[in-house]
Amino acid sequence: MELSIKGLPDTVPEIIAQNCRELFKTAVGDLLVLGQLQEVNITISTSKFEEKSIFTPPILEEKVASKDKENSKPVPNKPSPSKNRITDEITLEERATQYKARPPLYSFDFLSLPEELKETLLSSIDSIRLDHKIFYEWNLRAIEPNPRTALNFFGPPGTGKTLAAHALAQYLGVPILTASYGQIESKYHGEGPKNVEALFFAAQRDKAVLFIDEADSLLSKRLTEVTQASEQAINAIRGQLMISLELYQGVVIFATNLIKSYDQAFETRVRYIHFPMPDEKSRREIWMKHLPKELPLGQDVSIEELARIEDVCGRDIKNAVIDAAIRTARHNRVFVGQQDLINAVERIKAARVSAIESE
Incomplete structure (x- = not known):
């Protein structure tokens, strides 16, 4: 028996095309079971390419597998049962399983920002929360069929960008799906754009805020003179991201x-929000929130004095508290003192300067 789908437009997004294929597979599976057929040849074609596969119902596959176990002697040149899928290439849903929201x-309440x-x-x-009213009740979907909110948190490392993304998801009452550029790119040609598509598919599937960290390479200008395969790959990823x-x-x-x-x-699709280095007021709040009441502090600890130390971000303060606590515990001291915290901050700042100079 043979079935075919012809003329699937090339312009149809892969997410929609994938859903069509999955519905088609389900219907074919029901047809094979009800008609007691063993297999069917399937052809899906567009103007550019044609895919063919032999489709075997799951029930028949189980019977074949069971029968194979009973026979101890292998049968030469016996074909293995075909998989329940249109092609041997990994599907969008399968690729998206590597991305999960949390x-x-x-x-x-934990954010300390200007x-x-x-x-x-x-x-x-607020603009996110009003999406339903604006785009559905007031029908602005007529001019924007795919309402979305795209933000770029930019600024020096450690200034609260990741915290803010989590806080935004928590405020909206939804999970967050986090990925970095390193999880998207691939050494295999053509895999990067597919990973981008799968990432967005997974976020839609989980109804999550999608947070893409270390996105500098993704949002930079596309290369006009491509001379290497790696340059072609990043351009392809940026195109798919668009x-x-x-x-x-x-x-x-x-x-x-x-x-x-x-x-x-x-620039026309994303709203840019700058995260600066914290000012003294913000640093004071960050120090207060990173010194839990269970941490034994010496009486000489002064948050006001600590807040006056400049050129430190939230991550520096967090790491300084942890470093000072570790050194205190390692030397069996009873309290974390002011000088312990100041020394920890200075070590972190010095290490940062050394790293910059080595570059």
């Missing part, structure tokens, strides 16, 4: 450092 780790930045974040959240953003319905947050040149196409 509950957010931080709330807005007031203006807090207001900007809250404004972004397509996925257009089709995505949800919240996506990028985190970048101070990259020099954003791609103009992203």
Whole structure:
């Protein structure tokens, strides 16, 4: 028996095409079981290519596998039962299984940011919460079929970009799906764009905030003079990212450092929010939130004095507290003193300077 689908438009997004194929497979499986047929030849074609596969119902596959176990002697040249799928290539759903959403780790109460930045974040959240009213009740979907919120948190490392992404997801009451550029790129040609598509598919599947960390390479200008395969690969990934953003319905947050040149196409699709190094007021709040009441502090510890230490970010403060606590415990001292914390901060700042100079 043979079945075919012809003329599937090339312009149909892969997510929609994949859903069509899955529905087709389910219907064919029911047909084979009810008709007591052993297999069917399937052809799916577009104007550019044609895919063929032999489809075997799951019930028959189980019988064949059971019968194979009973026969101890192998049968020469016996064909193995075909898999229950259209092609041997990994499907979008299968590729998306590598990406899973998780509950957010931080709330807005834990954020210590300048007031203006807090207001900007809250404004972004309000626009997300009003999506249903604006796009569905007021039918602005007529002019924007795929409503989405795309944000780029940019600024120096350790300034709260990741915390803010988690806090935003927690405020919205949804999970967060986190990925980095390193989890998207691939040494195999053509895999990077497919990973981008699968990542957005997974976020839509899990109804999650999508957070893409270390996204500098993704949002930079596309290369006009491509001379190497690696350059071609990054251009292909950026192109797929553009397509996925257009089709995505949800919240996506990028985190970048101070990259020099954003791609103009992203500038019109993404809202940019700057995360500066914390001021003294923010540093005071960060120190207070990173010194839990269970931590034995000496009476000489002064948060006011610690907050006056400049050129430190939230991550530096967190690491300084942990470093000071470890050294105190290792030397069997009773309290973490002021000088322990100051020394820890200075070590972290010195290490950062050394790393920059070595570059």
